[in-house]
Each structure stands twice: as C-alpha cells, then as structure tokens.
Amino acid sequence: MSHYGFLRVAAATPVLRVADCAFNSQRILDQLRLAEQQAVSLVVFPELCITGYTCNDLYQQLTLQRAALASLDHIAGESEAIYSGVAVVSLPLAVDDQLFNCAAVLHGGKVLGLVPKTYRPNYKEFYDSRWFAAGPSAASATVRLFGEDVPFGTDLLFVAEDVPELILALEICEDLWVPLPPSTLASLAGASVICNPTASNQVIGKAAYRRQLIAAQSGRCVAGYVYAASGVHESTTDVVFDGHSLIAENGSILAESKRFCRTDQLTVAEIDLERLKVERLRLTTFAEARTLTPGLLLPERRIRFTLSRPTPPEPMPLLRYVDPHPFVPADDGLLRERCEEIFQTQVAGLAKRLEHLRLPPVSIGISGGLDSTLALLVLCKTADLLDMPRQQIRAFTMPGFGTTSRTLTNARALMDYLGVTAREVDIRPMCLAQMQALGHKPFGLSIADATVESFTAQLSKLPAERRHDLVFENVQARLRTSILMNAGFVIGTGDVSELALGWCTYNADHMSMYNPNVSIPKTLVRFLVRWVALNEFDGGVREVLLDVVATEISPELLPPDEHGRIAQATEASVGPYELNDFFMYYFLRFGFAPSKILYLARHARFEKDYTPEELRDHLKQFLVRFFNNQFKRSCLPDGPKVGTISVSPRGDWRMPSDAQVATWLAELDSVSL
Numbered sequence: 001m002s003h004y005g006f007l008r009v010a011a012a013t014p015v016l017r018v019a020d021c022a023f024n025s026q027r028i029l030d031q032l033r034l035a036e037q038q039a040v041s042l043v044v045f046p047e048l049c050i051t052g053y054t055c056n057d058l059y060q061q062l063t064l065q066r067a068a069l070a071s072l073d074h075i076a077g078e079s080e081a082i083y084s085g086v087a088v089v090s091l092p093l094a095v096d097d098q099l100f101n102c103a104a105v106l107h108g109g110k111v112l113g114l115v116p117k118t119y120r121p122n123y124k125e126f127y128d129s130r131w132f133a134a135g136p137s138a139a140s141a142t143v144r145l146f147g148e149d150v151p152f153g154t155d156l157l158f159v160a161e162d163v164p165e166l167i168l169a170l171e172i173c174e175d176l177w178v179p180l181p182p183s184t185l186a187s188l189a190g191a192s193v194i195c196n197p198t199a200s201n202q203v204i205g206k207a208a209y210r211r212q213l214i215a216a217q218s219g220r221c222v223a224g225y226v227y228a229a230s231g232v233h234e235s236t237t238d239v240v241f242d243g244h245s246l247i248a249e250n251g252s253i254l255a256e257s258k259r260f261c262r263t264d265q266l267t268v269a270e271i272d273l274e275r276l277k278v279e280r281l282r283l284t285t286f287a288e289a290r291t292l293t294p295g296l297l298l299p300e301r302r303i304r305f306t307l308s309r310p311t312p313p314e315p316m317p318l319l320r321y322v323d324p325h326p327f328v329p330a331d332d333g334l335l336r337e338r339c340e341e342i343f344q345t346q347v348a349g350l351a352k353r354l355e356h357l358r359l360p361p362v363s364i365g366i367s368g369g370l371d372s373t374l375a376l377l378v379l380c381k382t383a384d385l386l387d388m389p390r391q392q393i394r395a396f397t398m399p400g401f402g403t404t405s406r407t408l409t410n411a412r413a414l415m416d417y418l419g420v421t422a423r424e425v426d427i428r429p430m431c432l433a434q435m436q437a438l439g440h441k442p443f444g445l446s447i448a449d450a451t452v453e454s455f456t457a458q459l460s461k462l463p464a465e466r467r468h469d470l471v472f473e474n475v476q477a478r479l480r481t482s483i484l485m486n487a488g489f490v491i492g493t494g495d496v497s498e499l500a501l502g503w504c505t506y507n508a509d510h511m512s513m514y515n516p517n518v519s520i521p522k523t524l525v526r527f528l529v530r531w532v533a534l535n536e537f538d539g540g541v542r543e544v545l546l547d548v549v550a551t552e553i554s555p556e557l558l559p560p561d562e563h564g565r566i567a568q569a570t571e572a573s574v575g576p577y578e579l580n581d582f583f584m585y586y587f588l589r590f591g592f593a594p595s596k597i598l599y600l601a602r603h604a605r606f607e608k609d610y611t612p613e614e615l616r617d618h619l620k621q622f623l624v625r626f627f628n629n630q631f632k633r634s635c636l637p638d639g640p641k642v643g644t645i646s647v648s649p650r651g652d653w654r655m656p657s658d659a660q661v662a663t664w665l666a667e668l669d670s671v672s673l
Contacts, residue, residue, distance in 0.1 A: 009247060012264075013046060013245055014045070014265075019058055025071040044195045047173050050071050065093075068092055076110060086168065093114065099132055100132060125239050135153070153301065161306055183221055185296055194223050201241050245267045270319060278591050335527060349514075350378060361487075363490050367397070367411060391421050428452045434479070442472040495517045496517075496520060499636070519639065523577055526549055533546050587623075601619070627660070
C-alpha cells in the first residue's frame, strides 16, 4: 500500500467525559491501539479531546490545565509502545501568560510540535475568545515541555523524511471557515495532508455544508484533509455535537463517520500522496499562487521525523474504493446527469462548427455500431437546434465484406427513422478492384479474375484461423472515408478508447472534419446511446437504438462466420474495453506507473474475472499499442473535450510518435504477482 503512495489515515471520535482528562486519555490510547491494528499511519482526534471542548470557564482553572498537560505526557509516553504512527491530540495550553487552544503532534513517544488555533469564533453560540488567545499572538516559538524544547506556533509543517510527499499541516475548527484558511497557506508551502481537530456543533443543514466545505478545501489545496469532530458526549447544555468526521482528497470525500454515534469511532481511509503530487505538478497555477502572491505569510518551520511503520505480517488490503469503471458513474441519477451533460456538450461543439461554416451539407458513415450511432444522434439534434433540415445530412451505410445483416438492418432503420438523406453504397466492387490493382492476394487467395460473387464465395469457405489480413481491412476502411470526404463536411465517429489503442485505420475512421465523439471512452458510449434512446427518442428509433446497444463491438472488416454472424470481435483483438478504459484513465489522468495501475486494477475487483497474469498481459498490450500508435493521434481532427481525458495534440496530450515503451514494460515486469 505505502509502496504505491497510499497513506492510511483515520479521524477518531472516542467516547468522552467533559473535564475528565484521565478518562479521556485512556480512550485516546484505546483508539491508538485500534489504529495500530489497522495499519493507520496518522490519527487525528477532535478539538480539545483531552479535556472536552465544552469546559468553558473551567479552562481557566489551573487544575484542569495541569491535568491536561499531565495527560498529554501520559499519552505521548504510552503511545510509543502501542502505536507507530503519528497522532494529533488537542488540549488547552498556557504559554507566555496566554491560554491557547493547541493541537499536539505526537510520534515515537514525543511531542514533535504544538500548533495553536488561529481564529477564535466569538459569535452566536461560540465564545472562544473569552478563554483562548489567537495563535499568531504568541510571543514564543518554543515551549518547554517534559524536559525538552518543543516547537510552537502556527508556522509549523511536519515532514516525514521516509515517506515521499508526506508533509503534515494543522488547522483547528474555525480556521477552516474563514476567507483565507491556514490550510491554504500551508498547502502553498508544500503541505500535502491537512489535519483539522474540530468541535463543530450540529444545527440543521450544517452537515451538508460542512461536507461541501471540506471537499472544496481539499480540492483548492490539492491535498488530503482529515477532519476529526467532537461527538455526542460533549456537554449538551446549549448545543449538541454529532461527531461528523470526514476524510477528503482533492475535492472528493473518501470516508465519513456515522453521525450521533454513542460509541468510539475510527473513520479510516487511504490518501493517495502520489496522485496529489502529480496533480500539483500539472496545475501550473498552483505553484504560481505562491510566487505571484509574495505578501502571504507561509509556514516556514519544518519539523522532520521518520515514520518507519513496521511491515505488517500480511499485506493489508486497500480500504479505499477503486471504481472499476471510472468513466461510468455507478449511481443511476448521476449517470443520467452525466450523459445529458456530455450529449449537450457534443451538440454545442458541433453546432458552433456548422454555424461557422454556414450550415454546409454534412456526411457521416453509419455502420449500425455504437460510435457512428452516437455521432448521428448528436448530428440530428444539432441540425434541429440550428433549424437545419435533416435532409441536409447525407448518411451513408457502406456494406463491405464483413457487414452482417443485423448491423446493416439497424443502420438502414436508423437513417429512415431519423429522416436523414440515406444512401447505401456497396463498397465490395471498389475494394476488389483496388486489391486487384495492388496485386494483393487477400488471405492468400488469387483474385486476378475474381468477381464480387466468386470472391465472396471463397471468403465463406475460409477457416477461422486464416481470417486475418490487414490490407483487406484497410482497403475497406479507407474507401469508406474517401466516399464520405467527397460527399460533404465529414462528421467523425471514433472514440478516445480506439485512439488510445490505435484501433483506428490511419486516414480512415480516425480522420474527419469534426468529431463529436473524440474524447468519449468506449465504456461510456454504450450508456450514452442508451440514455439518448430512453430520453430523446421513442417508438421505432428507441427500439433500434437499444438493439445497437446490445450488439457486439466489431469493425466488421473481416468476413462473418458461416451463420452470417460477427466473426471479428474487437475485444478479442485489443482486450476488454473495461480494462483498457481503466488503464487509460490512470495512465493519462494521473500518470501512474504501470505497477500502480496493476495494483489498482486488482483492488478494483477485476480479479473476479481476470487472473493477475491476465491483468498484467492486458496492461502490457495497452502500453505497447498506446506507444506504437501515437502517430495517429498527432493529426486528429477537431472535436470537443467532454471529460478529464483527451488525446488531442492541441490540448491534453503531446507525445513523440517514436517514444519507446521499454521503460514502462520493465517497470511492470518488476512486479511479482
């Protein structure tokens, strides 16, 4: 887990007794024992967890202050033997004749540093400034604790020297809710994980806003965020606390506690430090925010420590959910929303281009497959939006030697139902003539004097093992494009998954004059067509679209089998699209190493359908195909980016066409399964 950049963290909400430091200390130690069993490297406890947040004027009692300090010493000392990670606990601490609300960072039996709360809420039910001073008002930079000088202040960062990219920063409760939170400054100074001990109370609607706030701040900081909240055992004299703890990463909530729980809670998740690092490197404005705002007072003092977690006796499973289909939301409502947004984006992009060209006649090839069907649907909706007659759409179905009756029937019906100008061109005579002119012998067959009928008869007798001929496939694909190019403004149909794999004939299905599908992954195309069928059309069109969705994916360039069924299954050649899209997502979106992509694939539950060896073989094939086919992506036509993945040479992806894949394959081969 840690080898791949994951840090297991926890937000703890132990049972508490207000002003009973000895009891609270024991519950904190109990939670640390549990955290150790779960291989947690960082545990954050609620605000003022040693005393309780609701002590009010008792904070000014020396008895409570001394008990809290003694408990901190006890927790630090006892934790060395039971917990190997970092713990963040909070207490009231008197420094230079001021009382501060402090978070203490513990590791290896010592207090690494103390961070006081910066902002003190003093409105409505809050009265913090009655008892506590603001952190920046402190006069001292160190505090003498337990015989040692301990760093003290709001400018502390905690750097793990043995864990790449792990830099901890702290802010406390209200600090998050202000216009410029300390975590913003800390992240600009390099902090990758923000710890927030909090005592945020419960009122109607606050939980939803809190969730939104923490997700947004983690995204703004491009950081992990551990938010540990006080629970129901705080005093309920005037308010109630619900123990709403959250763990977030770069805009997403990873884990969330059960609210109003009356027992100890340990909310655990893994933060991907590598992912945060990659994201910060890509977001050039992140670093610019530091260099272009020189007046900001960034935390500068770095407290270095060595985490050195022991290796567990058995590999710990990743708790973090890894979505096997990152492009397809599992929630039906979100999926419908996503499909509608993508479809409207496609229509908007194509509408602008056609409007700019003053609504020229357009041509599109219709195969009866998913991609061309989606492109035609987008084109028809665009024409309606622009008051352009659908008859101006010249839709061609061009049956060849591999076309099956099912896809041809669907193509004909779709064009008829949609009211476009439908044309059918049998490309077999032209393909045969071109192969004869080239002197090519497809499948080793002599065709010098062959007719379409005699050649088709020969093809029907070919055994399955001989049905492979690249020239035979390319001649058909390029002839279709030639026809379309001569008929009007060509609308492309290929998707980003095909482009990543190079599963697109050069100057054929990879070329057009505008392609609305260019950044849509194959796993999402099927859902898009289904969504359009159920939400934009009815009757016969819907029936045809649903049958297209149910049809096996194939380029239909090789002869069908003896029963007239598709014999060339795309996934049999390039591998399952669900795997390829998964690999593409983590390779392009985050730049992960192949070993980490394989690790994530195994935790995405793909091992139910594929062995580890099969997963590695498919990933190897993806990498080889991706590197070998960059030349096709270097000359892509225009088309809209609709999601986080694009291979446009003008936008997201610039790569030399002759780059070598050897380093990536060697890294993958280094993984022992």
